[in-house]
Amino acid sequence: MQDVLLIIVLGFLAFYFVWWPQLKRNKNLKKIANDLNIPFYPKGDDSLYDHLEYFYLFSTGSKLKIANMLHQEDKETELAFFDFTFEIGAGGSGCSEAGGGVSYATEHKQSVVYFCSPKLDLPQFVLRPEKIYHQFGDLQDIDFSSHTKFSDDYLLQGNPEESVRNLFNDQLLNYFESKPGLCLEGGANQMLFYRLNERISPNKLSEFLEEGMQVLSKFIK
Helix, strand or coil: CHHHHHHHHHHHHHHHHHHHHHHHHHHHHHHHHHHHCCCEECCCCHHHHHHHCCCHHHHCCEEEEEEEEEEEECCCCEEEEEEEEEEECCCCCCEECCCCCEECCEEEEEEEEEEECCCCCEEEEEEEECCHHHHCCCCCCCCCCCCHHHHHHEEEEEECHHHHHHHCCHHHHHHHHCCCCCEEEEEECEEEEECCCCCCCHHHHHHHHHHHHHHHHCCCC
16 A cells, blocks of 8 residues: 555656646747747657758757747748757666766756758857866867957857858857857758757747847848
């Protein structure tokens, strides 16, 4: 009897702390999508997946999952907002290592905005906040001696490097110096915008999309 009661209690706690917040978030984002007249895809829009796989964000980790997608297209810009979850580390909840220890995967959750526009013509690049661990190992880091704050705040990688340097002109470097903590990936006519490991609250969605559109405006021709 005690075992049954324990299972019931654990099930209730799992629902309350894990599933209920997800259901509530799904419901709130769906309502926002309906209010904005944007199609909503609880498990993501399959038509977009082939485009996303080329971005660096989708090449890291395992157990990649997209959910709560708002996806809209018009002649000028294709826009999508979605939740993205992935794991880094040993697969599953944990596994034994050769040394006898246990290694666990770390789950990362964040919100992402995707743009596609004929007005974009970008070299392949990734822009992320500069982290201490980025400074170890043989990592490409495109720095600008004229903008030391940008170089201190951000890790910029891309190919060909000369094209990336030409893209990040003084105006763009000044802009990102005033906007720490952003993540951006671009290539050809596509771009991703997000903040590392940050899931946006539904009541902040409009603000987040506006910030993404502002960033996009800095790159369109």
